[in-house]
Amino acid sequence: MVVDDERVVLHSCRAILSEHDYEIETVLSGEEGLHLVESRSFDVALIDLKMPGMPGMELIGRIKELRPEIVNVVITGFATVETAVEAMKKGAFDYVCKPFTPEELEVVVQKALETKRLHEAIAKAEEEKERFVLTIYHQLKSPVGIIQGYVENLLKGVPGEEQERTAILDRCLKRAGALRQLLEDLLSLSRLQSEKLEQQAESVNLDALLRELVEGWQARAHEKDLALELLVDPELPSITADRKQIEHLFMNLIDNAFKYNRQDGTVRVRATPNQEGIRVEISDTGLGVPEDDIPNIFDEFYRCRSDETRMTPGTGLGLPIVKRIVETHGGRIKVESELGKGTTVRVWLPFHQMKGESRDG
Amino acid sequence: MAEKFRVLVIDDDPDDVELIKMALAGEPYEISVAYDGKEGVQKAKEEKPDAIVLDVMMPEKDGFKACQELKSDSECSDIPVLMLTAVGQHFSSTKYAVGSGMQLEAEDYIEKPVDGAILQERLAHHLHRE
Numbered sequence: 446m447v448v449d450d451e452r453v454v455l456h457s458c459r460a461i462l463s464e465h466d467y468e469i470e471t472v473l474s475g476e477e478g479l480h481l482v483e484s485r486s487f488d489v490a491l492i493d494l495k496m497p498g499m500p501g502m503e504l505i506g507r508i509k510e511l512r513p514e515i516v517n518v519v520i521t522g523f524a525t526v527e528t529a530v531e532a533m534k535k536g537a538f539d540y541v542c543k544p545f546t547p548e549e550l551e552v553v554v555q556k557a558l559e560t561k562r563l564h565e566a567i568a569k570a571e572e573e574k575e576r577f578v579l580t581i582y583h584q585l586k587s588p589v590g591i592i593q594g595y596v597e598n599l600l601k602g603v604p605g606e607e608q609e610r611t612a613i614l615d616r617c618l619k620r621a622g623a624l625r626q627l628l629e630d631l632l633s634l635s636r637l638q639s640e641k642l643e644q645q646a647e648s649v650n651l652d653a654l655l656r657e658l659v660e661g662w663q664a665r666a667h668e669k670d671l672a673l674e675l676l677v678d679p680e681l682p683s684i685t686a687d688r689k690q691i692e693h694l695f696m697n698l699i700d701n702a703f704k705y706n707r708q709d710g711t712v713r714v715r716a717t718p719n720q721e722g723i724r725v726e727i728s729d730t731g732l733g734v735p736e737d738d739i740p741n742i743f744d745e746f747y748r749c750r751s752d753e754t755r756m757t758p759g760t761g762l763g764l765p766i767v768k769r770i771v772e773t774h775g776g777r778i779k780v781e782s783e784l785g786k787g788t789t790v791r792v793w794l795p796f797h798q799m800k801g802e803s804r805d806g
Numbered sequence: 807m808a809e810k811f812r813v814l815v816i817d818d819d820p821d822d823v824e825l826i827k828m829a830l831a832g833e834p835y836e837i838s839v840a841y842d843g844k845e846g847v848q849k850a851k852e853e854k855p856d857a858i859v860l861d862v863m864m865p866e867k868d869g870f871k872a873c874q875e876l877k878s879d880s881e882c883s884d885i886p887v888l889m890l891t892a893v894g895q896h897f898s899s900t901k902y903a904v905g906s907g908m909q910l911e912a913e914d915y916i917e918k919p920v921d922g923a924i925l926q927e928r929l930a931h932h933l934h935r936e
Binding site: 583586587590591593594595598603604616620 | 822
């Protein structure tokens with residue numbers, strides 16, 4: 446919106462700005478400007494300070510109250526630069542002196558628009574932060590409340606056998622363990638989401654890495670009567686990746702394949718190269734994921750609930766972490782599942798393409 | 807004290823259920839459990855309990871939806887519903903605000919973690935026990 450009592454200024458503003466993809470409204474007085482702002486909002490308002498009737502300064506004040514999102518720019522003559530400075534103290538963002546060159550006007554408007562976008566981004570980030578804090582609050586409060594409740598009961602004295610008291614302590618321990626895992630996962634995710642994410646790019650031999658991981662899990666497989674199989678192509682080339690993150694990635698996926706498996710089930714890890722990278726498949730013969738849940742399983746704190754999984758500990762952050770790691774390596778991930786039959790997670794990692802090295806720019 | 811009241815607890819967290827059971831141990835209550843809203847509404851219709859303790863935040867069908875269904879069912883609408891909310895008062899503007907629980911005609915609300923004494927007292931009140 447441009448507000449100026451001189452038609453020639455309005456015309457030149459329109460001529461200059463219509464070269465760009467801007468939608469322009471021009472009015473000849475402060476009153477008209479106010480009227481317009483009452484009915485709709487703008488990104489930027491260019492306002493002449495010296496006008497008959499409502500002065501520009503007053504209009505800026507009214508706009509600030511009415512539509513704080515509008516960025517106000519003052520149009521002023523050289524003689525009244527001091528007034529322009531005064532206007533900026535009152536909340537105008539910048540000023541442009543008459544007569545101005547097309548370039549001067551363009552620069553001022555562009556700067557104002559950038560500021561507007563920045564304000565919007567900040568507001569959105571604030572909102573997201575608040576929502577996140579609220580979510581964390583709930584995620585932490587519930588286990589802490591439960592542990593507190595159990596301990597209070599124990600202190601009051603639970604009637605019954607020693608066995609029952611041990612069972613309660615065991616539940617406390619489990620919830621405390623889950624709480625701790627939640628804190629670890631929150632930290633991992635926050636690090637992975639950080640702009641300053643530092644990745645240690647090195648040559649990673651997936652064959653050796655997967656072999657080591659699987660070996661580490663064999664004891665647990667035995668405990669749970671699960672068969673854990675590893676099928677690696679003997680010609681598997683190395684990839685450039687962050688070793689710790691890749692370990693974390695497959696650790697989480699194998700953990701899921703264990704947790705949501707059935708007795709005497711199988712967990713199979715298979716790695717094969719294709720033209721540009723390596724495909725790793727982790728499949729289980731477990732509960733499977735309901736079709737409706739699949740689009741949501743990478744969401745933070747999303748957990749599929751059923752009678753079978755109710756007692757299975759989990760933070761709801763495992764898969765978001767996995768997805769983030771795959772993304773920062775320029776890879777892809779896909780989940781296929783059949784309820785009651787099992788789940789297969791397919792990860793594809795390119796040979797060389799970590800975050801910041803994307804060939805597409 | 808011979809009379810026993812039947813209370814249906816609808817809550818997806820088994821530890822919450824356990825704590826509610828502990829809070830009501832020694833009182834004349836017979837407790838049955840449902841682990842999600844859908845199952846809960848079904849059980850309420852079948853069992854016609856004397857009171858329902860209903861958690862707000864649940865997957866599938868949350869407490870508000872479950873409450874709405876119970877209250878619009880002619881055979882269940884008279885059963886007092888005590889809603890459990892994990893939300894602190896300072897977050898009352900959220901979707902799970904205490905206030906909206908009241909609009910949906912739950913008879914009462916109790917903030918989580920559940921205080922055993924409060925739960926006992928409220929249950930007794932709504933069941934007109936002296």
